Amino acid sequence: MQCDYFDAGACRSCTLMGVGYAAQLASASAHLRELLGAHVPDGAWLAPFAGPEEGFRNKAKLVVGGTKHSPTLGILDEHGLGVDLRHCGLHEPGLAAAIPVLADLVGAAGLTPYDVPTRQGELKHLLVTHSPDGELMVRFVLRSPGQLRRVTELLPLLGERLPGTRVASVNLQPEHKAVLEGPEEIVLTPRETLPMRVNDITLHLRTRSFFQTNTTVAAGLYAQARDWVADASPRSVWDLYCGVGGFALHLAAPGREVLGIEQSHEAVLSARQSAAEHGIEASFETGDATTYLQERTAPELVVVNPPRRGIGPLADWLEGSGVRRVVYSSCNPRTLADDLARMPTLRVRHARLFDMFPQTHHHEVMVDLERVG
Incomplete structure (x- = not known):
């Protein structure tokens, strides 16, 4: 590879x-x-x-960095600044296609990325899971409920641009430490599980599964x-x-x-x-x-x-x-x-x-x- x-x-x-x-x-x-x-x-x-x-990962754990109108989705460098990896070749094709769209949506919605050095901002991570049947679970990890309204208002456009989105949620992670998610989850969609078909069994993933x-x-x-x-x-x-x-x-x-x-x-x-x-x-x-x-x-x-x-x-x-x-x-x-x-x-x-x-x-x-x- x-x-x-x-x-x-x-x-x-x-x-x-x-x-x-x-x-x-x-x-x-x-x-x-x-x-x-x-x-x-x-x-x-x-x-x-x-x-x-390559092209095997069904889940992307993306640190959100950059600015409100030009976010990065990927990892942080040694200075705590965002490094954009939205075209990582490890992601399954359907997941790889969804991530650039999500980056555009985050930028258009004005969601403020969390800046680690200054401890300012709200959106910390995007956690995205892709199923064998092309459906998605998209989780927005926020520092506080402050931008919950923006995420909620984003849902119609999310469904339009990524019609395979089955589950969307907000996870609240208020602490300044290197953890992906916090204890509180707010599911924003009627459906709460992402079906994952494996062999002849369909498993159901909830947001924290x-x-x-x-x-x-x-x-x-x-x-x-x-x-x-x-x-x-x-x-x-x-x-x-x-x-x-x-x-x-x-x-x-x-x-x-x-x-x-x-x-x-x-x-x-x-x-x-x-x-x-x-x-x-x-x-x-x-x-x-x-x-x-x-x-x-x-x-x-x-x-x-x-x-x-x-x-x-x-x-x-x-x-x-x-x-x-x-x-x-x-x-x-x-x-x-x-x-x-x-x-x-x-x-x-x-x-x-x-x-x-x-x-x-x-x-x-x-x-x-x-x-x-």
Whole structure:
């Protein structure tokens, strides 16, 4: 992949830009084999799963800088000033087409970008998600409600210029710190969810829902988990850190009890909505995964898809439980290695790299574990 922004030194976020994609995958595979070698036999590794090396991101997290009539959408430089990256080649085609339009709309509406050095202004970020069916979720992150009226007045023009806009909202982030969003969200459209079709399942994203950045690779991840779980044929499955239900909904099958646990009540509502629409027999509860486990009889198979910190004490519980199989999807192989070390009687049968983030050193890896002895 070639990038004008990288070549000009304007953005160096893609640390592997210019490295051939085959070489990127080979290097990542070698790194994972070295890092996880104590826990994953060489014969357990499957071929890496990869999608396109560019045009793959379904979500843009854009810092708004510049001026009221000439905004920049992209990142900040070392001085806290906006660097415009509206034509970034990582974005899906539909998302790439929408971002310049949004830049024009922001400028025409007179929304004042937040200036980090002076701590003045209102519009901090635009968070835009694109679905496989061409629909959009557009979130305006403001410092205060001061320009809420301007955003509301912008909605008819937004719908006219970007007719695929399904959800629009304002998020309030009043603090001066490097975080994307704040705790308060105001949905401005009648519809509150963005349907994301993945394989044969339609997931529903609300404004604060987590979803994998790469839809193509996410589909491969869920399909692989479905194959591994089908091979195990469990009668009961728990999906911990289930989010909007991606794994749980893919793993549901006749005669199988599937339960998803997630701390975000908003995500649980989305998962329940998807299950109801598809007629899938799966249940979802709001709660802490570790606490939930301590209070109930263990299932036959557990899926975990934790944040970067890994599962920590939950690994100790799994090691001492009666769970026969575990499918662990990790975005941080270092914490995965630590967690595998805490589960010595759960041995890796299969492992696979899923390259969610081409052009970077970040990877998703999933392992299929089976209890021995």
